[in-house]
Structure formats: C-alpha cells, structure tokens
Amino acid sequence: EEEIEQAVAEGALSRKEGKEILQKLRAFREELEEVLRKARELSRKAQEAVDELFRDCLRLLLEGHMADLRKQFQGERAILEFLGDLERDFVENTLPPQAGEEDPESAGAWRERLEKVLARYTVNVLIDRSGYKGCPVVIEDYPTFTNLFGAIEAGRRGRDGAGPDHRSIVPGSLLRADGGYLLLSARDLLSDGRVWEHLKKALKTGRLEIQPSPEGARYEPITLKPQPVDIQVKVILIGDPGVYDLLYLNDSDFRKIFKVKADFDSSMxxxxxxxxxxxxxxxxxxxxxxxxxxxxxxxxxxxxxxxxxxxxxxxxxxxxxxxxxxxxxxxxxxxxxxxxxxxxxxxxxxxxxxxxxxGILEDRVFRMLREELLMVSTEGKKVGQVNGLSVYQMGYHSFGKPTRITASASAGSVGIINIEREARLSGGIYDKGVLIIAGWMRRTFAQERPLSLTASLSFEQSYSGVDGDSASVAEICALLSELSGVPIDQGFAVTGSVNQHGEIQPVGGVNEKIEGFFRLCSERGLTGSQGCVIPASNREDLMLDPDVVEAVEAGLFQVHAAGNLDQVIRILMGLPAGERREDGSFPEGTLFALVAARLEKYAAEAGALGGEMNPRLLASDRRGQAAEPEDS
Missing domain, CATH: 1.10.8.60 (Helicase, Ruva Protein; domain 3)
Incomplete structure (x- = not known):
C-alpha cells in the first residue's frame, strides 16, 4: 500500500487508479486470509484425525498385552484400575511423528521425543523379592536419614530434564526390611534426633513417607511427594543397659513401641x-x-x-x-x-x-618394686605388716600389684583409725570394710569386757586412692599381728573380704593378683615358701598364666584357698586362731589368747579412760572431725 501511495504522489498513477488498486488489494487479502484460515482448520482436523487414527492403532497394539495383564491380576481391583489409567495415559500422551519427522534425517527427533514419553512409564523397582525365601533380615550399620528412610535424590534429572521424577526415588533399609526384621545400633540411631523421631512416627503409623534427602533439598527444592507406603517391620535395637534405661525413663514413646527387652549375658x-x-x-x-x-x-x-x-x-x-x-x-x-x-x-x-x-604402667610399677622404690617384702617375718593385693584396671589391660599394709595399736578409746579416709584417699566400699573390721573386733574380743583400743590401718605408699573391701582379711591379720606380737610370713600375700562373723567372702581379680605377686617373687627368686591366700569361694575363678601353674606344680609357689580367718592365720602366722570358751577366754597357745591378753593390758593402762570404743570415732571424717556412725 505504501508503494502505491508513493506512485500516486510521484504522478506515476492517478488518484483514481491508485484507489482502485488498493480496493482490489484489500479484497484479495481478505480472501487470502479466509483461505489460510480454512487451510489451518483443515490441517487441524486432519492432524486430529491422524492422531485419533494413531491412538486407535496404539489401542489395538496394547489391547492384547493389557488383556494378558488384566487376566493375570484378575480380582486385584487396585491393579486393574492402575492398568486402565496407564493405558489411557499412554494413548493420550503418545503422539505420531510431526511434519518433517518422517524424514529419515529427522527421525531421531521423534525417537527422542518418544523415549521421553516412554520414560514416564518406566518402573522404578525399589524392592525385588523374586526368588527370595524367608523374611528379610537387614542390618543397617549407618542409620542416617537417607540410609534408613530412603530419599528423592536431587541430583537425578527427570524425563524432561527439569527436575527429579519417580526414577529419583531410592529405598532405605526400613523399606528393604518390610515384612522382616531391621537391626540397628541404638547409640548410632540416637546420634541424630531427626532420625529417631521419624522412625518412631513410621513405626507408630505403619506408614513410610519417602522424603527428599535433607542434604540435597538444602540446595535444590523438590516438589515430588510420593504416596506413603504401608510397612510391616520389626525393628531390633541393639545397645547397652544404660541406653535402654535412658530411653525408658525419658521417652514415653519408647516403652510403647519397643515392648520386648532381651538381656544377653557376656558369658555362658x-x-x-x-x-x-x-x-x-x-x-x-x-x-x-x-x-x-x-x-x-x-x-x-x-x-x-x-x-x-x-x-x-x-x-x-x-x-x-x-x-x-x-x-x-x-x-x-x-x-x-x-x-x-x-x-x-x-x-x-x-x-x-x-x-x-x-602393659607400660605394669612394667613401671614392677620396675619400682625391683628398685625398692615401692617397698614390699617377699621373705622373712614382720609384726604388724602384711602383703595385700590390689588390681589396676587400665582399659583392656589389668594387672595385680602387691601392696604393704601395716597396723599400729596402743591403749586408748578412739577405736580403729582409717588413715586412707583421713587422707581423703578412700572410697565408700573401703570405708565400709574398715567399719566391718571394727564390728568383728567387738564381736570377738568385747563380749565380756569393754574394748579399749586405739589402732590405725594404712596402705603404705598409696597416693592415688583405694577402694573396695578385698583387703579386709589382710588388714585384720596385720591388726592381730600388731596386738599379739606374732609376726606374719612376708613370703605370702593375701586377698579377701570378711564379714562381721569372720567368714571370708569372694573378691574380684584373683588371677591378676596371684600373677602380680608371682611376678615379684620370681624376679627376686622363687624359694618354694612363697604364695598367695585367696578366698575358697574364688577357686572357680582361677585361670592362671601357664608360668604360675608350672611353678605351683613344681613346688616353687603356693596358692591356698581359705574359707575362714582361722585358716588364713594358720598359714600366715603358724598359730591357730582359737575358739572362745564359755567363760569368754581363749585357749592358751592361740593367737586370740595373745590378742585378748594385750587388750586386757591396754584396758588396765587406760585406767579411767578405759571403756568400749566410741562408735563415733571409728573413723574420722574428711575434715578430721568426729564422724557420725555410718548406717549398716
């Protein structure tokens, strides 16, 4: 139109001619647009007809396959509905080749488009139990959120490259154990509070929701939300009693979900x-x-x-x-x-x-014993001095250490002074053992007359603290030796607990204790008159090192089992303990007779101070003041 108007302006055409030409041009344009519109409509209808024909062909192709599947799953309503939806969706979303795609050179574009469509129907098999016999047993060593519950992996692209699709869903051990058992470490599970809370929710509802990985969702939003999966799984938590008690007392859901507890012993x-x-x-x-x-x-x-x-x-x-x-x-x-x-x-x-x-600490201790920096005698006899045995526990390794225990006694009314407690180096069980010794002394020697005594007991060269009552027998022997003046054979070491009636009770670590004293004696030279005294009830605990067994069999070392104090006294001091007569005295030539005589002498020397020992002064408290008597 601009060209015609320009021609009129230049005089090449008259105004009348230009007007006629423009009218004809506009009329032709309208006719052309109508033709093009009709052509597009015909093309659309033709394409719809082709598409419908293509869908009819697809239906015919699918009909046989789908019929077989429907027959196979006859009666399974949910599966049949899914197959119907699948067929309709496939027919609706699969288009025939478009214009130009029939060309062999352009056929790849249609194949690529078809592959994207087919990817929509790809099956993501999360769990395959074909050929599996029995129920699954899954052990999850690393119970992270993703490993346990599965995830939608953000790094996997869908069929259109826009984001993850159903193929991005990966299962977790909870789903793999469906219908069976899942074993988890309780400590590992509790290291992440989110995992514990999600596990409780899944077990309470019986439904598993697979969610995006927390790590991946942090960087890329994921809108895919799979339907929850019904699960039936037995979860077994493996842990120590401390973890069980912690959960039982502090998590009300725990006792509702995990109702069965099984304790396993460390021995059989x-x-x-x-x-x-x-x-x-x-x-x-x-x-x-x-x-x-x-x-x-x-x-x-x-x-x-x-x-x-x-x-x-x-x-x-x-x-x-x-x-x-x-x-x-x-x-x-x-x-x-x-x-x-x-x-x-x-x-x-x-x-x-x-x-x-x-064993570096053990070697250091025995080096100090060899160099006599730690003083322990293995020969001769001493009054008021006995070899006790203690155990040092250092992680995996434990060893026995001989220790000198001494007693000192005089007239007075203070009673037995616990030097370890005075120095704040004793534990509660050790303090109880000293109080039991005081009770045994009263029961044995203060039935007829008041007991007047001030005595002290000490673990010599002990600076790191002591606990336990396994030295009670040794302490009684040291005290009786001090009171009677009868020496104790230093070639022996003794361990054992005692009650107020004089019965010897079992203790722990007898193997380590015997081996510790044996090592010291063998380094100094075995004489055949050395050995250890243990409680008779510890016989079944003996599993000694072969070197100790060989030395005992060769008569170079002795191991005695004693059931009462009389047996220990005979071994260590060579005298019978003595039994009380009806008049309260002890037979001549017995150790208790000598002790009773010394106590009578103390009472006479005490004079006006003589009297039964003050129970409030059996042992001083941590501040060096009189302690209240402990409950028994």
Whole structure:
C-alpha cells in the first residue's frame, strides 16, 4: 500500500487508479486470509484425525498385552484400575511423528521425543523379592536419614530434564526390611534426633513417607511427594543397659513401641555343647576373614582365654569380638613362622603380645618394686605388716600389684583409725570394710569386757586412692599381728573380704593378683615358701598364666584357698586362731589368747579412760572431725 501511495504522489498513477488498486488489494487479502484460515482448520482436523487414527492403532497394539495383564491380576481391583489409567495415559500422551519427522534425517527427533514419553512409564523397582525365601533380615550399620528412610535424590534429572521424577526415588533399609526384621545400633540411631523421631512416627503409623534427602533439598527444592507406603517391620535395637534405661525413663514413646527387652549375658555355661559351639564360631571367624585354620590346640587356647575373660571356670565368654582379635593376631604370628595352621603357641603369643602393648604402667610399677622404690617384702617375718593385693584396671589391660599394709595399736578409746579416709584417699566400699573390721573386733574380743583400743590401718605408699573391701582379711591379720606380737610370713600375700562373723567372702581379680605377686617373687627368686591366700569361694575363678601353674606344680609357689580367718592365720602366722570358751577366754597357745591378753593390758593402762570404743570415732571424717556412725 505504501508503494502505491508513493506512485500516486510521484504522478506515476492517478488518484483514481491508485484507489482502485488498493480496493482490489484489500479484497484479495481478505480472501487470502479466509483461505489460510480454512487451510489451518483443515490441517487441524486432519492432524486430529491422524492422531485419533494413531491412538486407535496404539489401542489395538496394547489391547492384547493389557488383556494378558488384566487376566493375570484378575480380582486385584487396585491393579486393574492402575492398568486402565496407564493405558489411557499412554494413548493420550503418545503422539505420531510431526511434519518433517518422517524424514529419515529427522527421525531421531521423534525417537527422542518418544523415549521421553516412554520414560514416564518406566518402573522404578525399589524392592525385588523374586526368588527370595524367608523374611528379610537387614542390618543397617549407618542409620542416617537417607540410609534408613530412603530419599528423592536431587541430583537425578527427570524425563524432561527439569527436575527429579519417580526414577529419583531410592529405598532405605526400613523399606528393604518390610515384612522382616531391621537391626540397628541404638547409640548410632540416637546420634541424630531427626532420625529417631521419624522412625518412631513410621513405626507408630505403619506408614513410610519417602522424603527428599535433607542434604540435597538444602540446595535444590523438590516438589515430588510420593504416596506413603504401608510397612510391616520389626525393628531390633541393639545397645547397652544404660541406653535402654535412658530411653525408658525419658521417652514415653519408647516403652510403647519397643515392648520386648532381651538381656544377653557376656558369658555362658561351660558345657560340652557350648564348647563345641564356641569352636565352630572360632573356625567360622577364621573362614570369613580368610585366616589360617586353627588346630585343636589353638581352639583350646582360645577357649582358655574366653574362660578367663568370663571370670569363672564354669563359664565361657561370649564376647567373640575379643576372640576374633586374638585369632587375627595369632594368624599374624603363624604367618611370621610360616605355619599353615594357627597353633597354641601362636594364640599364646597373641595374648601375651596384647598384654605387653598395654602393659607400660605394669612394667613401671614392677620396675619400682625391683628398685625398692615401692617397698614390699617377699621373705622373712614382720609384726604388724602384711602383703595385700590390689588390681589396676587400665582399659583392656589389668594387672595385680602387691601392696604393704601395716597396723599400729596402743591403749586408748578412739577405736580403729582409717588413715586412707583421713587422707581423703578412700572410697565408700573401703570405708565400709574398715567399719566391718571394727564390728568383728567387738564381736570377738568385747563380749565380756569393754574394748579399749586405739589402732590405725594404712596402705603404705598409696597416693592415688583405694577402694573396695578385698583387703579386709589382710588388714585384720596385720591388726592381730600388731596386738599379739606374732609376726606374719612376708613370703605370702593375701586377698579377701570378711564379714562381721569372720567368714571370708569372694573378691574380684584373683588371677591378676596371684600373677602380680608371682611376678615379684620370681624376679627376686622363687624359694618354694612363697604364695598367695585367696578366698575358697574364688577357686572357680582361677585361670592362671601357664608360668604360675608350672611353678605351683613344681613346688616353687603356693596358692591356698581359705574359707575362714582361722585358716588364713594358720598359714600366715603358724598359730591357730582359737575358739572362745564359755567363760569368754581363749585357749592358751592361740593367737586370740595373745590378742585378748594385750587388750586386757591396754584396758588396765587406760585406767579411767578405759571403756568400749566410741562408735563415733571409728573413723574420722574428711575434715578430721568426729564422724557420725555410718548406717549398716
């Protein structure tokens, strides 16, 4: 139109001619637009017809396959509805090749578009139980949020590249254990409060919601929200009693969800059946970890190690992690010797090697004993002095240490002074043991007359504190020796607890205590007259080092088991203790007769101060003032 108007302006066309041409041009344009509109309408209808024809073809192609599936899942309403929705969705969303895509050179574009459509129907198999027998048992070593509940991974792109789709869903161990059991460490689980709260919610509702990974969702929002999944799973938490008590007392949901508690002992009875099972487990450990096969002697050595670890000869430890550590080290020693099997010598080398690596404190203590920086006698006889035995526990390693215990006595009415308590170096159990000694003294020597005595007991060269009552027998012997003037054989060490009736009670660590005194005696030279006295009730605890057993069998060392104070006194002092007569006296030539005579002398010397010991002064309190009597 601009060109025609310009021609009129330049005089090339008259105004009349220009007007006629413009009218014809506009009329032609309207006719052309109408033709194009009709052409587009025809094209649209043609495309719809082609699309419908294409869908009809798809329906025919799918009909046979879908019929087979419907027949296979006949009666499963939810599946049949899903198959119908799937068929309709596939037919509606799958389009035939567009214009230009029939060209072989452009066919790749349609195939790419078709692949994106087909990706919509790709099945993301989260759990496959085909060919699986029995219920699943899943052990989750790392119960993080994603590992336990699954996740929608933000890093995976969907079919259109815009974001994650259903293929981005990954299962967690809770879903993998559906229909079975899931084992979790309680401590690991509680390290993340979110995990614990989500687990409780899933178990209470019986439904699992798979959510985006907390780490991935932090950087990329995810709108995909899968439907909750119904689950039936038994969760087993493994932990120590402390964790159980903490949860039971502080989390009301815990006692509602986890209603069954099973306690497992760290040892089991030492029967033939259990011993056979122990050997099978030991061999299985070696097979699983590719270790050399242990022979019968090596298995016996492992069993001896486990019996000692259990603490009683009639029980065997079930702490197989410790047994596995020993077998690994024994395998190393076998390899160093070029042996095809693990032998007893290799197991013993492993056990001794572990003790050596953890025994720097033990070596330091015995070096001080050798250099007499710590004073302990192993020969001769001394009045008011006895060798006690204590145990030092340093993580994996524990060892026995001989300790000198002394007593001092005089006339007075203070009673027994607990020097360790005065110095604030004693624990409550040790203080109780000293009070029991005072009770035994009153019961034995103060039935006919008041007891006038001021005495003190001390662990010599003890600066780090003491606790426990396993030195009660040794302290009584030291006190009786001081009162009677009868010396104690320093070649013996004694351990044991005592009650107010003079019965000797069992104590812990007898193996370590005996081995500690044996080491000191062997370093100084065994004489055959040295040994240890332990409670008779600790006999079943003995699992001594082979060196100690060999020395005892050769008569170079002694181990005595005593059930009462009379037996201990005969061993340490060579005299009978003596039994009280009806008149309250003791037979001549007995230790108690000598003690009673000394106490009568103290009472006479005390004069006006003589009287029964003041119970408020059995031991001073931490401030050095008179202590209130402890409840018994």
């Amino acid at each position: 009875p030492l029967t033939r059946e259990n011993l056979a099972h122990f050997g099978l487990v030991a061999r299985r450990i070696c097979e699983k970890e590719g270790l050399r096969r242990p022979d019968r002697s090596a298995l016996a050595a492992c069993a001896e190690f486990a019996v000692r670890d259990a603490g009683r000869r009639n029980r065997i430890s079930t702490r197989f992690n410790e047994v596995a550590d020993v077998l690994r080290e024994a395998d190393f020693h076998a390899g160093m010797e070029g042996s095809e099997k693990i032998l007893r010598s290799h197991v013993r080398a492993a056990v001794e090697g572990r003790a050596d690596r953890h």
